[in-house]
Amino acid sequence: xxxxxxxxxxxxxxxxxxxxxxxxxxxxxxxxxxxxxxxxxxxxxxxxxxxxxxxxxxxxxxxxxxxxxxxxxxxxxxxxxxxxxxxxxxxxxxxxxxxxxxxxxxxxxxxxxxxxxxxxxxxxxxxxxxxxxxxxxxxxxxxxxxxxxxxxxxxxxxxxxxxxxxxxxxxxxxxxxxxxxxxxxxxxxxxxxxxxxxxxxxxxxxxxxxxxxxxxxxxxxxxxxx
Amino acid sequence: xxxxxxxxxxxxxxxxxxxxxxxxxxxxxxxxxxxxxxxxxxxxxxxxxxxxxxxxxxxxxxxxxxxxxxxxxxxxxxxxxxxxxxxxxxxxxxxxxxxxxxxxxxxxxxxxxxxxxxxxxxxxxxxxxxxxxxxxxxxxxxxxxxxxxxxxxxxxxxxxxxxxxxxxxxxxxxxxxxxxxxxxxxxxxxxxxxxxxxxxxxxxxxxxxx
Numbered sequence: 001x002x003x004x005x006x007x008x009x010x011x012x013x014x015x016x017x018x019x020x021x022x023x024x025x026x027x028x029x030x031x032x033x034x035x036x037x038x039x040x041x042x043x044x045x046x047x048x049x050x051x052x053x054x055x056x057x058x059x060x061x062x063x064x065x066x067x068x069x070x071x072x073x074x075x076x077x078x079x080x081x082x083x084x085x086x087x088x089x090x091x092x093x094x095x096x097x098x099x100x101x102x103x104x105x106x107x108x109x110x111x112x113x114x115x116x117x118x119x120x121x122x123x124x125x126x127x128x129x130x131x132x133x134x135x136x137x138x139x140x141x142x143x144x145x146x147x148x149x150x151x152x153x154x155x156x157x158x159x160x161x162x163x164x165x166x167x168x169x170x171x172x173x174x175x176x177x178x179x180x181x182x183x184x185x186x187x188x189x190x191x192x193x194x195x196x197x198x199x200x201x202x203x204x205x206x207x208x209x210x211x212x213x214x215x216x217x218x219x220x221x222x223x224x225x226x
Numbered sequence: 227x228x229x230x231x232x233x234x235x236x237x238x239x240x241x242x243x244x245x246x247x248x249x250x251x252x253x254x255x256x257x258x259x260x261x262x263x264x265x266x267x268x269x270x271x272x273x274x275x276x277x278x279x280x281x282x283x284x285x286x287x288x289x290x291x292x293x294x295x296x297x298x299x300x301x302x303x304x305x306x307x308x309x310x311x312x313x314x315x316x317x318x319x320x321x322x323x324x325x326x327x328x329x330x331x332x333x334x335x336x337x338x339x340x341x342x343x344x345x346x347x348x349x350x351x352x353x354x355x356x357x358x359x360x361x362x363x364x365x366x367x368x369x370x371x372x373x374x375x376x377x378x379x380x381x382x383x384x385x386x387x388x389x390x391x392x393x394x395x396x397x398x399x400x401x402x403x404x405x406x407x408x409x410x411x412x413x414x415x416x417x418x419x420x421x422x423x424x425x426x427x428x429x430x431x432x433x434x435x436x
């Protein structure tokens with residue numbers, strides 16, 4: 001019997017469908033994912049069953065389990081204006097225009113106004129190592145002028161209102177639709193194991209700054225089984 | 227590249243033919259890169275966006291204006307939160323003989339108590355919801371009426387729930403309780419800013435000693 005000769009050929013695999021799929025997934029993840037700004041603290045918020053989405057624009061106070069307070073403002077132009085007002089209020093060393101611009105990208109900040117200049121002069125890589133001790137928020141009425149968190153909230157409320165009016169006027173001039181939901185809302189993101197007394201102090205600061213409505217940021221929990 | 231032409235090279239009549247070149251492209255590096263990117267995005271992306279609980283606190287009471295005093299709660303439910311994730315409740319106003327009852331955060335604990343207390347409002351809201359489900363979506367008059375009625379029912383609800391806490395209570399516990407309020411559709415609840423009253427602390431102590 002003659003030997004059956006197998007044709008010699010390299011085992012080639014058609015990878016086209018696989019590549020198609022891989023790129024489809026890559027595109028999907030690239031478009032859906034949003035990057036988180038580096039956070040100085042990792043917060044594990046409690047969970048709740050609400051389905052309300054986080055507002056587009058927030059002034060967020062972050063509380064870690066030791067009670068340190070950090071603030072972040074998602075709107076860059078408001079953040080810059082508030083920062084300038086804060087520096088003037090507390091007579092802190094001023095920042096250059098470049099540093100002010102950079103400040104909008106650093107994410108949540110937990111520093112006294114006096115420290116911000118030193119912090120901004122650091123290299124980007126050195127900033128993560130800088131220990132942030134939190135923004136002072138002594139709620140005693142006599143110490144209100146030293147309560148930096150109160151001024152953060154107060155100035156943000158003012159600037160947020162100005163920003164809203166500005167955009168409304170602009171939309172009116174250009175005859176465009178105005179997105180009314182797009183205003184800065186106040187939010188608290190606190191660690192689940194933080195003491196409630198601390199959160200209450202923050203709420204007091206908000207109330208002092210005439211902020212009555214705010215959002216508590218929580219993780220998602222499965223709905224109630226009935 | 228991916229495939230090497232095995233045939234050819236034979237002597238076929240001495241005629242010189244242009245070698246048939248394979249049009250295949252080696253896709254291995256491409257696939258490598260694609261999967262590398264894929265893995266990166268899968269691992270870094272976060273899916274569940276955080277949710278929010280809306281809170282409204284009344285304006286600060288003016289110390290000099292005695293007219294703005296907090297109304298006394300006569301026939302309400304008071305929930306006490308203490309450290310170690312403990313939770314208690316009592317009904318009515320606080321007296322020396324008030325019975326403080328311990329409960330827990332599970333479905334059969336706090337939620338059962340709240341559903342029992344809030345039964346009238348839950349019933350009204352459920353009926354309205356059923357009506358809304360039956361109603362035609364385009365019938366705005368009916369949907370508006372149902373919305374108005376449910377709002378009115380919430381405003382007229384007699385049940386007032388107070389949430390009090392001591393120094394050791396954690397944020398998580400408070401959020402859990404507020405979440406239960408939302409689930410059981412409590413219309414009027416307040417998170418009290420002061421710590422537990424002295425009498426409450428003593429009653430709790432007595433309860434724990436037993």
